[in-house]
Amino acid sequence: MTRNFSTLAFPSVTGLTTGNRIERMRAEEVRKLVQRAFLFPGAPRSVVFAATEQENVSCSWLCASASEVLAAHVAGTVCIVDANRRIPSLHAHCGVENHLGLSDCVENDGPITLFTQQVRDNLYLMPAGTNTAEWPTVLTSPRMHTRIAELRKSFDHVMFYAPPVGRFPDAMLLGQLADGIILIIEADNTKRQEAKRAKETIESANVRLLGAVLDNRKFPIPEAIYRYL
Numbered sequence: 001m002t003r004n005f006s007t008l009a010f011p012s013v014t015g016l017t018t019g020n021r022i023e024r025m026r027a028e029e030v031r032k033l034v035q036r037a038f039l040f041p042g043a044p045r046s047v048v049f050a051a052t053e054q055e056n057v058s059c060s061w062l063c064a065s066a067s068e069v070l071a072a073h074v075a076g077t078v079c080i081v082d083a084n085r086r087i088p089s090l091h092a093h094c095g096v097e098n099h100l101g102l103s104d105c106v107e108n109d110g111p112i113t114l115f116t117q118q119v120r121d122n123l124y125l126m127p128a129g130t131n132t133a134e135w136p137t138v139l140t141s142p143r144m145h146t147r148i149a150e151l152r153k154s155f156d157h158v159m160f161y162a163p164p165v166g167r168f169p170d171a172m173l174l175g176q177l178a179d180g181i182i183l184i185i186e187a188d189n190t191k192r193q194e195a196k197r198a199k200e201t202i203e204s205a206n207v208r209l210l211g212a213v214l215d216n217r218k219f220p221i222p223e224a225i226y227r228y229l
Helices: 019-038 057-073 090-094 102-107 135-139 142-154 170-177 192-204
Strands: 003-011 046-051 078-082 117-120 123-126 157-161 181-186 209-217
Touching: 019 057, 019 209, 046 057, 046 170, 057 078, 057 090, 057 123, 057 157, 057 181, 057 209, 078 090, 078 142, 090 123, 102 135, 102 142, 135 142, 142 170, 170 192, 181 192, 192 209
Parallel strands: 003 209, 046 157, 046 181, 078 123, 078 157, 181 209
Antiparallel strands: 117 123
């Protein structure tokens, strides 16, 4: 059953004039997302974040930010996985190198934790990696299934950042190995038909659609009113 997170209003960075206020509002919406998606009995422990048909920089930011907030609210370990092999970005967000990672763990032996980097006490990152093998072949290999299973056993929570649902099969393949997908919809840029196609793609692949988040929503309220929010 889809949990509706679309009421979460992630403001556009151009929607307001005061940068600190925007940051506070976005941080509060991330906190709400984590509470509604991960902090309840029987909540999913392995989730894929993906946009609809276009690359969305906010998708990687949401995945990383939600992971950071989740790590701050749980005693267990959280691992962020950069599964966007074509345009990796989570290593930059976490301030580390894109060294050994997801693409490398499939082709090499060793504990799965060897391919992760500790970001803080209970938060870890598995970068996209540097292996240049044909990614679609690697992604669909039995070895990938084994490694994802090892990730889920090694960490209490695993958060994947994947390419857009409508452009590549990555999100669907990972979603089948995880507990489901959270779909990122960008206000003013994601067409209704695109969102509908993405939903149908997810459902046809027998992947659980956990919820949707509306990002970059603009607030047509005068600036002065936000001072009281």
